[in-house]
Amino acid sequence: MLSKKYFKTFFGSFIIAVLAICTNVAFAQDSTRNVFFEKINDTESRFFFDQNYYLVDKNCEFKSIERVAKFDKINNHFEGNFVDVAADGRRLLTGSYANGLKDGRFVAYHPNQQIKWEVTFKENKPTGFWNYYYPDGRPLLSVSFxxxxxxxxxxxxxxxxxxxxxxxxxxxxxxxxxxGYSQYGFSFYSMRGKIKDGVPDGAWQVYFENPQAKQSEYAADETYRDGIFLIGNNYFEDAEYTAPIFSILPYDTFYRADALVFKPCTFDDFAGFTYYLSEYFKAAFQAVRVNTPVNNDFAFEVLVRKDGSARRAKVISELPEEIHNGFQRVVQSIEYFIPSFKDGDYIDDQLTVRGKVLSGADGQLLFQTNRIERKFEQDK
Structure with a gap:
């Protein structure tokens, strides 16, 4: 059996912890605010998601999924049967909830409407077999729970x-x-190794890939013993890790729909770049503990060339003295930003990044990137 630690890692890849303040949620009749869902009738509503199951405004260019479902507003959860459809009306996913928990048969579909995968949930947990299929209907993978x-x-x-x-x-x-955002420019990763008695065993290899460009780079190796993760080596970052960071099992972001987390309609948010920056700052200050409470807005400017390279990054907000200089150095260490795009081409631009930093009870710093302003991309 896979260890409990491994199992939690597998499901942790479904549910990404995102700090979000859920404001400006409204029904369709209020055109001055974002519309993340609208009533269809007395019992059903329509929810609007991007391809990664973050809620987005119904008119957002990144909207790609609509869910028709009953929703319990008192307890803030889905209830009963639902169907997710693409922009052209094709089915993407069907399933059901009982008391807000996934319950019963869930079926996902390929674009040609062949079954992509199917599984039965009981009280929010998969049970029995989770079976995956190729677009032509042939079997791909079977996992038992x-x-x-x-x-x-x-x-x-x-x-x-x-x-x-x-x-x-x-x-x-x-x-x-x-x-989410890949700082190395790859869209996929592959896991290769030996399965013994249903679990990973021995030496495993991780590759970053761009299948369309036929690119593949050796990214990491990992060692397992009877399903227990022992150690990993990340060759892109030249670092060891002692907990698995890549999921061997397939995952699907539909789990995220239950959290009802929304994103602003910007490419930086859609691509996961704002979240990446928050995690970058968090990692840089991982070992830092502040002596006095911190609750501050931050802002910095950076010139970004059309190839994405950064220069002349400068913090423009005042932060507490014990972290200001360190934050300036971290900002200057970011080598790449998503470049601005205008009139069909990438352009040089000046970016202003705004967010918030606060300290926890133990003095550890947490960061939230709220928005990225692009001076010339936004000029009309």
Whole structure:
């Protein structure tokens, strides 16, 4: 069985912790505010999501999923059957909730309407087999779930139809999309290694990939023993890690819909770049503990070339003395930003990044990037 620690990591990739203040949620009749959902009738509502299941305004260019569902406003959760559809009306996902928990059969669909995967949930947890399929209907992967803390890989077929993992044993090779912003420019990663009795065992390799460009870079190696993660080496960052950071099992961002977290309608938010910056600052100050409480807005300016390279980054807000200089150095260490785009081409631009920094009870600093203003991209 996969360890409880591993199982939590697998499901942790579904649910990304995002600090968000849910304001400006309104029904469609209020045109002055964002519309993340609207009533259809007395029992059903329509919710608007981007492709990663963050709520977005109904008129946002990044809206790609609409969910029709009953919603319990008192308890703030979905209830009963629902259907998710794409912009052209194609089914993407069907399922049901009981008392706000995923319950019953969930089915996801490929664009050609063949079943992509199917699983049964009981009280929010998968049970039995989670089966995946290729777009032509052939089997791809089967994972069994026996209780809330264990999962076992049963079978894996490659694109040619060859059975690579049989009855929990064999060679595993599976590609996952990278969720959110990738600082290295890759859109996928693949996990390759041995499956023994349904769990990873021995040496594993991680590759970053761009399939369309046929790019592949060796990114990391990991070591498992009977499903227990031992150690990993990230070659892009030249660092060891002692907890798994890549999911061996496939994941799907539909889990995020339950949290009802919204994003502003900007490309920086859609691409996950604002969240990436928050995590960058958090990691840089991981070992820092402040002596006095911090609750401050921050802002910095940076010139970003059309190739994304950064120069002349400067903090323009006053922060507490014990972190101001350190924050300036961290800001100057960011080598790449998403470049501005205007009139069909990338341009040089001046960016102003605004956010908030506050300290926890233990003095650790937390960061939230609120928005990125692009001076010349926004000029009309």
């Amino acid at each position: 026996h209780d809330s803390t264990s999962a076992r890989i049963v079978s894996l077929w490659d694109e040619r139809g060859k059975l690579r993992v049989k009855q929990g044993n064999g060679k595993y090779d599976f590609r996952n999309p990278i969720d």
